Amino acid sequence: MKKVAFRNICAIIFIYLALADGQGQPNPRQFSAFQAIIPDVSYWSYGNNDHGQLFWQRLFPNSCAGRFQSPVDIATSRTIYNTDLKEFAIFYDPPLLGSKFEVHNNGHTVEVNTVGDFYVTNGGLQNLYKTAQFHFHWGSNNGRGSEHTVDGERAPIEMHIVNWNRDKYNSPDEAGTHPDGLAVFSILFRIAKEDNPALEPIIRVLPKVRDPDDHVLVTIPAVSIKEFLPNSPDRYFRYSGSLTTPNCSETVIWTVFEQKQYISERQLHYFRQMLASSLHLETREHRQSIQGQLQQSQGREWRTLLTDNYRPVHDLHGRTVYRSFRSLAPQSDENCNVNIALDVKLHV
Numbered sequence: 317m318k319k320v321a322f323r324n325i326c327a328i329i330f331i332y333l334a335l336a337d338g339q340g341q342p343n344p345r346q347f348s349a350f351q352a353i354i355p356d357v358s359y360w361s362y363g364n365n366d367h368g369q370l371f372w373q374r375l376f377p378n379s380c381a382g383r384f385q386s387p388v389d390i391a392t393s394r395t396i397y398n399t400d401l402k403e404f405a406i407f408y409d410p411p412l413l414g415s416k417f418e419v420h421n422n423g424h425t426v427e428v429n430t431v432g433d434f435y436v437t438n439g440g441l442q443n444l445y446k447t448a449q450f451h452f453h454w455g456s457n458n459g460r461g462s463e464h465t466v467d468g469e470r471a472p473i474e475m476h477i478v479n480w481n482r483d484k485y486n487s488p489d490e491a492g493t494h495p496d497g498l499a500v501f502s503i504l505f506r507i508a509k510e511d512n513p514a515l516e517p518i519i520r521v522l523p524k525v526r527d528p529d530d531h532v533l534v535t536i537p538a539v540s541i542k543e544f545l546p547n548s549p550d551r552y553f554r555y556s557g558s559l560t561t562p563n564c565s566e567t568v569i570w571t572v573f574e575q576k577q578y579i580s581e582r583q584l585h586y587f588r589q590m591l592a593s594s595l596h597l598e599t600r601e602h603r604q605s606i607q608g609q610l611q612q613s614q615g616r617e618w619r620t621l622l623t624d625n626y627r628p629v630h631d632l633h634g635r636t637v638y639r640s641f642r643s644l645a646p647q648s649d650e651n652c653n654v655n656i657a658l659d660v661k662l663h664v
């Protein structure tokens with residue numbers, strides 16, 4: 317997830333002069349080219365180059381080399397049941413009139429900015445948090461893509477919903493400098509035969525934002541944040557960690573939902589067709605070194621597909637991962653009702 321995204325939000329609001337068409341239709345707009353050259357948006361990458369993950373610690377020495385980094389592997393048998401981790405309160409639901417989502421490709425991920433009032437509290441959070449944006453991390457095949465792993469298993473795609481502490485801080489940027497500043501939801505996905513209808517409005521506009529160099533931002537109607545959560549949002553893991561992208565600041569209260577959401581192969585395919593920024597192709601040598609990963613984009617130049625945009629898991633270094641539910645009874649993503657029944661039988 318992205319510290320830089322907050323700057324994006326401010327910049328986009330400033331330069332985004334277009335108005336929605338008023339008919340609820342996706343509305344592609346160009347936005348200013350200077351957006352793409354904000355240094356910390358494009359200074360790092362996931363690739364095997366000078367700005368790749370092996371160099372994040374050198375590029376951002378104050379934070380990416382910290383001891384309490386994210387993502388992590390969640391070894392479920394070592395998690396501790398915490399009775400303070402109650403159900404979340406999410407509002408407004410449905411979104412207020414005039415709320416909308418703005419979809420764009422920032423060169424590192426597909427990011428959806430929320431415009432309007434979206435808030436979350438409870439769930440073990442001490443304050444009211446405002447939802448700023450959500451985005452995704454995905455893989456080039458179904459065996460990779462998520463940032464967090466559960467018992468060593470990696471999901472093909474992970475969604476992060478980024479919320480900032482509206483009670484204590486004045487802006488997302490300010491919140492991003494405090495240990496309780498950010499609360500991020502992590503939703504892991506499994507492959508299903510059917511499309512996920514909650515994702516479909518976003519999927520439909522991905523071709524319009526495929527190339528980050530086009531600087532296109534598409535407005536779509538907002539939907540309830542709850543639509544993206546699994547069926548049992550009261551079952552989750554909790555730990556303290558960091559942003560998973562530079563500057564990797566250790567300011568995140570993480571919630572990783574136990575149950576997976578679902579996505580179809582067809583929907584996932586659209587994510588895998590996104591392009592990384594051409595700014596990542598700094599030198600001819602670099603282009604040659606990664607030629608096998610390049611795709612030609614409309615005859616213009618060789619470009620890198622935006623995929624495998626995830627950070628490896630990091631050591632917990634003594635941190636505890638808590639869980640909101642008593643039982644670790646096996647849970648099937650296909651039929652959570654059966655597992656809830658198991659819970660009751662074993663522990664009530």
Ligand SMILES: [Zn+2]
Pocket residue numbers: 317318451452453476560
């Ligand atoms: Zn993320």
